[in-house]
Amino acid sequence: MTDRPYSGPLKGLRILEIGHFIAAPFCTRVLADLGADVIKIEPPAGDPVRKWGAAVEGRSLWWSVHARNKRSIALNLKASGAVDVVRRIVRDCDAVVENFRPGQLARMGLGNDVLRADNPGLVIGHVSGFGQDGPYRDRAAFGVVGEAIGGLRYLSDHAPGTSDLPPVRAGVSIGDSLAGLYAALGIAASLWQRDRTGGDGRGRTLDVALTDSVLSMMEGMLPEYGELGRIRQPSGSRIPTAAPSSAYPSRDGKWVVIAGNSEPLFQRLAGLMYRRDLIDDPRFADNPARVANVAALDAIIEGWTRQHDAAALLSLLEQADVPSTKIYDAADCAADPQYALRGMVRQVEDPHLGRTLTHPGIVPLVTDDPGDIRWCGPDIGEHTDEVLTGAGYTPEAIGALRADRVIA
Amino acid sequence: MTDRPYSGPLKGLRILEIGHFIAAPFCTRVLADLGADVIKIEPPAGDPVRKWGAAVEGRSLWWSVHARNKRSIALNLKASGAVDVVRRIVRDCDAVVENFRPGQLARMGLGNDVLRADNPGLVIGHVSGFGQDGPYRDRAAFGVVGEAIGGLRYLSDHAPGTSDLPPVRAGVSIGDSLAGLYAALGIAASLWQRDRTGGDGRGRTLDVALTDSVLSMMEGMLPEYGELGRIRQPSGSRIPTAAPSSAYPSRDGKWVVIAGNSEPLFQRLAGLMYRRDLIDDPRFADNPARVANVAALDAIIEGWTRQHDAAALLSLLEQADVPSTKIYDAADCAADPQYALRGMVRQVEDPHLGRTLTHPGIVPLVTDDPGDIRWCGPDIGEHTDEVLTGAGYTPEAIGALRADRVIA
Numbered sequence: 094m095t096d097r098p099y100s101g102p103l104k105g106l107r108i109l110e111i112g113h114f115i116a117a118p119f120c121t122r123v124l125a126d127l128g129a130d131v132i133k134i135e136p137p138a139g140d141p142v143r144k145w146g147a148a149v150e151g152r153s154l155w156w157s158v159h160a161r162n163k164r165s166i167a168l169n170l171k172a173s174g175a176v177d178v179v180r181r182i183v184r185d186c187d188a189v190v191e192n193f194r195p196g197q198l199a200r201m202g203l204g205n206d207v208l209r210a211d212n213p214g215l216v217i218g219h220v221s222g223f224g225q226d227g228p229y230r231d232r233a234a235f236g237v238v239g240e241a242i243g244g245l246r247y248l249s250d251h252a253p254g255t256s257d258l259p260p261v262r263a264g265v266s267i268g269d270s271l272a273g274l275y276a277a278l279g280i281a282a283s284l285w286q287r288d289r290t291g292g293d294g295r296g297r298t299l300d301v302a303l304t305d306s307v308l309s310m311m312e313g314m315l316p317e318y319g320e321l322g323r324i325r326q327p328s329g330s331r332i333p334t335a336a337p338s339s340a341y342p343s344r345d346g347k348w349v350v351i352a353g354n355s356e357p358l359f360q361r362l363a364g365l366m367y368r369r370d371l372i373d374d375p376r377f378a379d380n381p382a383r384v385a386n387v388a389a390l391d392a393i394i395e396g397w398t399r400q401h402d403a404a405a406l407l408s409l410l411e412q413a414d415v416p417s418t419k420i421y422d423a424a425d426c427a428a429d430p431q432y433a434l435r436g437m438v439r440q441v442e443d444p445h446l447g448r449t450l451t452h453p454g455i456v457p458l459v460t461d462d463p464g465d466i467r468w469c470g471p472d473i474g475e476h477t478d479e480v481l482t483g484a485g486y487t488p489e490a491i492g493a494l495r496a497d498r499v500i501a
Numbered sequence: 502m503t504d505r506p507y508s509g510p511l512k513g514l515r516i517l518e519i520g521h522f523i524a525a526p527f528c529t530r531v532l533a534d535l536g537a538d539v540i541k542i543e544p545p546a547g548d549p550v551r552k553w554g555a556a557v558e559g560r561s562l563w564w565s566v567h568a569r570n571k572r573s574i575a576l577n578l579k580a581s582g583a584v585d586v587v588r589r590i591v592r593d594c595d596a597v598v599e600n601f602r603p604g605q606l607a608r609m610g611l612g613n614d615v616l617r618a619d620n621p622g623l624v625i626g627h628v629s630g631f632g633q634d635g636p637y638r639d640r641a642a643f644g645v646v647g648e649a650i651g652g653l654r655y656l657s658d659h660a661p662g663t664s665d666l667p668p669v670r671a672g673v674s675i676g677d678s679l680a681g682l683y684a685a686l687g688i689a690a691s692l693w694q695r696d697r698t699g700g701d702g703r704g705r706t707l708d709v710a711l712t713d714s715v716l717s718m719m720e721g722m723l724p725e726y727g728e729l730g731r732i733r734q735p736s737g738s739r740i741p742t743a744a745p746s747s748a749y750p751s752r753d754g755k756w757v758v759i760a761g762n763s764e765p766l767f768q769r770l771a772g773l774m775y776r777r778d779l780i781d782d783p784r785f786a787d788n789p790a791r792v793a794n795v796a797a798l799d800a801i802i803e804g805w806t807r808q809h810d811a812a813a814l815l816s817l818l819e820q821a822d823v824p825s826t827k828i829y830d831a832a833d834c835a836a837d838p839q840y841a842l843r844g845m846v847r848q849v850e851d852p853h854l855g856r857t858l859t860h861p862g863i864v865p866l867v868t869d870d871p872g873d874i875r876w877c878g879p880d881i882g883e884h885t886d887e888v889l890t891g892a893g894y895t896p897e898a899i900g901a902l903r904a905d906r907v908i909a
Contacts (some may be wrong), residue, residue, distance in 0.1 A: 102690040102705055105697075127690050145742060146721040149728055155721025224866070227842040235760040235824040237746055242826055244834045246748075246758070248672020249657055258664055259738040259748035259756050260828060263671055264656020270718050274682050279865030281689035282510040282535050286870075289513075289696040297510060300866045305845045308834060309864040310678050313554040313563025315846060318831035319859025320557055325831050330667040334553060338645055340654075340667035348667050350654070352643040416643040418650055420668060423726035423733050426652045426716060434635040437713045438723060451727025456717040457687030457709045458632070462694075 101128025101455075101464030106284065108132070109186045110163070111170075111179075111203070113140045115236070115266050116220045116303060117192035118159055119273030124280065125162035126455040128464050132182060132480055133163045136170065137501035139473045149446060153470075157443050157450050160470030166481070167474025167501035174499040176202040181484045183208055188216035188280045194234070195225045205298060215296040216283045218276045224302035234303060240268040243307020244314060250327035260327065271306040331391075336383035337362070340420060341395050347403035351394065352416040354380060361413045366397045427451055436463075443469040474501050509536025509863075509872030514692065516540070517594045518571070519578075519587075519611075521548045523644070523674050524628045524711060525600035526567055527681030532688065533570035534863040536872050540590060540888055541571045544578065545909035547881045557854060561878075565851050565858050568878030574889070575882025575909035582907040584610040589892040591616055596624035596688045602642070603633045613706060623704040624691045626684045632710035642711060648676040651715020652722060658735035668735065679714040739799075744791035745770070748828060749803050755811035759802065760824040762788060769821045774805045835859055844871075851877040882909050 099105075106129040110121040118133070118140065125131040133140075146155040166182075168175055183189060189208055191198055198204065209215050219225050222234025223242075232238070240246050245267070250260035276299060283297040308315075314325045330339045335354035343349055353362035356379070363371045371377050371393070376386040383390055398406055403419055410417035419425060432438040437454035455464045477500050481491050494500045507513075514537040518529040526541070526548065533539040541548075554563040574590075576583055591597060597616055599606055606612065617623050627633050630642025631650075640646070648654050648671070658668035684707060691705040716723075722733045738747045743762035751757055761770035764787070771779045779785050779801070784794040791798055806814055811827055818825035827833060840846040845862035863872050885908050889899050902908045 102687070102694040104694070106693075123686065127687075147725045147729055147731055153721070154724035154728055157724055158721065218865075223839055224843050225868075227839045229839040233760075233824045235746075237740070237758055237760055238824050238826045241748075241758045241828045242834075242837070244829050244831065245672060247828050247830045249669055250672070251666055251669060256664065256666055258659055259750070261657055261659060261669060261735070261737050262740070263675075264653060264658070264733075264735055265718055265720050267671075267675070267718065271682075274679075274686065275865045278531065278682065278686045278689060279510070279535075279867060281686060281693055283867065283870075285514075285689055285693045285696065286510045286512070288693060288698060290698055290700075292696075292698075295869075297870050298868045300868050301864070302843070302845075302866075304839070305843065305862065305864050305866065308840065308845060309861050310673055310675065311834075311861065312673050313561070313566065314831045315835060315861055316562035316565055316858040317555040318835050319848075320562055320856075321555055323555055323831070325672075327669070327672055329669050332645065332670070338643075340649075342667070350645055350649045352641075352645055414641075416641045416646050418646045420649045420655050421652050422655045423652065423722045423731070426650075426719075427723060427726050429650070431631055431635045431637040431712070432716065435632050435710070435713065437710075437716060440727075448728075450724040453717050453719065453723055454713065456713050457626075457683045457707050458713065459687060459691065460633075460706045460708050461703075462691075462705050 097465060097467050099128050099130065100462065101126070102459055102462055103281070104128035106130065107186045108280070109183055109189045110134065111189065111191040111193070111198065113192065114142060115269035116272045117190045117276070118142065119270050120190050120218065120220065120276040121163060122159060122161065123274065123277045126464055131163040133160065133165050134168050134170070134179070135165050135473055137167045137473065152446060154450065156470040158452055158470070161452070162467050163471060164476035164480055165471040165474055166477040169499055169501070170201055172497065172499040174494060174497060176207065178481070178494065178499065179203055180207065180211060182480060183215065184211045185484065186212070186215065187284055188218060190218040190220065190276060190280065192220040195219070195221050195230045209296060213296060214287055214294050216280055216287065217296065218280050218299040218301065220272050220276050220301045222303045224305065225300045236266045236268045236303065237262065239303035240307055242304045243268060244311050245307050248325065248327045251329035253326055255329060268303045268307050271310065272301050272303040275306045276301045331387060334384060335380060336387045337390050337394055339391055341398040343398055343403035343406055344400060345402040348420045349398060349403055349406050350418050350420060351410060358415055359383070362415050365409055365413045365415070366394070368393065439466070441466050441469055445469065445472060477501070505873060505875050507536050507538065508870065509534070510867055510870055511689070512536035514538065515594045516688070517591055517597045518542065519597065519599040519601070519606065521600065522550060523677035524680045525598045525684070526550065527678045528598050528626065528628065528684040529571060530567055530569065531682065531685045534872055539571040541568065541573050542576050542578070542587070543573050543881055545575045545881065560854060562858065564878040566860055566878070569860070570875050571879060572884035572888055573879040573882055574885040577907055577909070578609055580905065580907040582902060582905060584615065586889070586902065586907065587611055588615065588619060590888060591623065592619045593892065594620070594623065595692055596626060598626040598628065598684060598688065600628040603627070603629050603638045617704060621704060622695055622702050624688055624695065625704065626688050626707040626709065628680050628684050628709045630711050632713065633708045644674045644676045644711065645670065647711035648715055650712045651676060652719050653715050656733065656735045659737035661734055663737060676711045676715050679718065680709050680711040683714045684709045739795060742792060743788060744795040745798050745802055747799055749806040751806055751811035751814055752808060753810040756828045757806060757811055757814050758826050758828060759818060766823055767791070770823050773817055773821045773823070774802070776801065849874050849877060853877065853880060885909070
């Protein structure tokens with residue numbers, strides 16, 4: 094797939110990733126999906142994500158997605174000589190994204206001043222757990238810690254008093270991915286200001302923290318606390334300000350999400366349940382009343398949903414135009430016709446495995462310039478020679494670097 | 502605050518929001534935080550979010566954040582004459598973001614061809630529940646439905662067999678916010694390609710679906726299913742591939758997150774618990790062994806954490822440099838010194854209320870061009886006259902539009 098031309102709104106950009114794990118690589122996955130040429134520096138032993146999750150023939154399937162469209166160079170950043178290689182590559186880059194511990198790149202001789210020495214307009218995105226300054230900057234950037242400090246974990250729980258179990262993780266490393274997305278946005282925004290006709294040519298510096306990224310999603314939480322002393326509480330499967338809206342059990346042991354939280358929707362739902370009496374019940378007469386009496390209301394709805402299998406419930410709810418869905422698992426996502434039609438679930442040839450893999454599509458979908466999954470996650474150093482040649486190294490110089498174990 | 506100059510990497514952009522609820526307005530909040538001039542079209546009755554969440558003097562506190570830095574014009578899109586107003590405003594805009602049901606703007610006379618009639622380079626971002634095409638396009642865009650179809654809700658749960666309660670919501674409208682973030686990225690990327698020196702001048706079209714945005718965060722879920730038939734399962738408070746990492750209860754009834762899932766971290770944690778014998782226990786000798794025996798291991802750790810108050814636990818864990826934290830609630834976030842130092846929790850003057858409110862800061866933090874919270878969420882139509890004057894309307898013409906109830 095390598096010979097297909099670049100396309101997408103970021104075609105023409107070149108980004109250097111000096112990253113590992115999730116946050117910085119997620120940032121560059123998104124940028125590469127949109128057409129940027131992403132060069133990833135990997136240690137000769139590879140990014141640890143290569144060993145995460147389920148594997149086929151020793152190859153992580155997540156990696157196939159996480160590193161798609163990127164070029165990998167295997168570079169030992171601890172070797173003397175590595176700094177020079179990075180400087181020569183970065184000369185032709187528009188941005189660098191890194192997620193080492195704050196200050197670590199500078200200690201390896203790759204501070205911002207060095208990176209910009211031959212490229213003053215370079216945009217530099219630092220991604221970390223807690224930020225590049227402040228009392229927490231040296232703490233280890235574990236996603237579960239950052240999500241808890243961001244305020245999200247407290248809310249991913251059942252309502253107080255409902256369960257003795259701890260609040261759950263979101264189920265994916267959402268804090269890392271959010272930081273990666275914010276970094277991608279900051280890079281695109283900085284490059285717009287730098288490069289636009291009449292632009293300022295400046296290379297801006299981003300300091301994206303996982304904690305900050307999570308906190309920024311917390312809606313009214315901060316002013317509601319600051320002004321009223323109100324501590325936002327988890328509400329489990331429900332929405333605290335709208336009812337009915339929850340996940341209800343079906344006869345065959347599935348969960349069905351039903352959102353009947355407006356007057357017409359609630360009336361249609363009541364009709365479906367042969368309980369039109371509920372519409373005139375003062376406990377359920379409007380949304381505030383329904384929220385106040387949500388336990389009684391949900392018990393009635395659950396009494397109905399338990400009498401039907403999920404497929405029958407969904408068919409009834411769809412006919413009545415009440416927003417609802419099964420809670421999708423991986424198999425449901427893979428089989429969904431809407432995703433297939435939109436290219437959001439697609440088969441991608443992975444030549445490393447000699448077969449097609451199921452990948453998520455490219456988001457955001459740019460309908461008139463949608464970009465491309467040009468290749469799947471590369472081998473370690475698959476593009477070392479190509480990238481170094483592009484940076485001006487001769488075959489002899491590349492051989493010498495390899496002999497010196499600067500590159501693998 | 503209105504007279505402070507615009508700053509931030511998107512300074513010089515003008516974005517028109519024809520949105521409501523969460524997704525499109527979150528997109529424009531982020532763009533406005535980075536310096537764009539965002540004009541929000543509101544119906545004369547206002548965006549429904551003005552009535553969501555806790556309020557002071559009838560003013561939603563969430564609104565103060567959600568609409569900050571935006572200019573509001575009160576426009577009745579159903580009135581004849583409204584199309585002309587939008588066309589005149591959009592002439593000077595770089596992008597439009599909307600989240601009506603697919604096709605609805607076109608039915609109101611504001612299809613893409615009309616929006617671009619006087620501005621062919623306009624970038625148009627459509628945000629919806631399921632996308633602008635396909636069998637689901639006309640379904641109501643409820644966040645809880647989209648999150649369930651995206652695959653996230655299935656994972657926000659305790660491990661199978663652990664609890665009879667349904668999977669929880671993330672606690673915020675994460676699907677909407679993710680779609681908004683992806684839309685912001687797509688707009689910035691499209692504008693970079695359009696505006697860069699030698700750029701193509703094209704106005705691209707985005708079709709951002711809430712479902713797609715959630716699905717894109719699901720890591721290795723799709724290829725793992727496609728290749729191995731493996732359905733990713735929820736793991737509650739734990740991480741399925743690393744142990745120990747969970748939330749543990751303290752003596753005083755709090756939850757403490759502890760991530761001891763590497764050899765050195767586990768050894769330090771064992772030492773803290775006076776259980777160095779665990780290090781040589783074959784059940785816990787390495788990460789795969791610990792994952793296989795995680796229930797036994799977590800029971801031992803919980804036995805220890807239950808003997809101490811949260812503050813004491815955190816102090817011990819910090820001294821031993823084991824990643825850990827209290828699960829923050831709103832009060833913890835508001836009081837955190839790292840957030841304060843980084844401007845991520847800050848006091849903002851809200852003149853509508855005549856007092857300062859606690860706001861989240863601007864993410865991504867661009868250290869050398871950080872943008873500004875220039876004002877809090879405006880009143881309905883606070884900037885109608887200003888914006889229409891800027892679009893070339895005379896005071897008489899504005900008066901006539903108001904008399905005709907096109908504007909409020």
